[in-house]
Amino acid sequence: MVVKCICNDISFAEMKEFMSRENIHLFEELAGLMKIADNCALCVPYIRKMTETGETEFGIIRESGSAEFKTCSIRDKQI
Numbered sequence: 001m002v003v004k005c006i007c008n009d010i011s012f013a014e015m016k017e018f019m020s021r022e023n024i025h026l027f028e029e030l031a032g033l034m035k036i037a038d039n040c041a042l043c044v045p046y047i048r049k050m051t052e053t054g055e056t057e058f059g060i061i062r063e064s065g066s067a068e069f070k071t072c073s074i075r076d077k078q079i
């Protein structure tokens, strides 16, 4: 499961709580106030989905492009 911005070690649940506390609703607002999504940006589609659905745990998003590939690359670096 994907549950956080790995680069900044901030969970989607923490982001959701912050959004509720600050009464913000958009990814752009969140990214302007929290240190998230500012490095590899792999978390961006997950954070956007969190802001839309309120969910905080996700399977890997396989969008056209390279989300899956990049996730595998990160995993390889951590081994």
Ligand code: FES
Pocket (backbone or CB within 6 Å): 004, 005, 006, 007, 008, 036, 037, 038, 039, 040, 041, 042, 043, 044
């Ligand atoms: S995982 Fe969020 S910036 Fe890298």
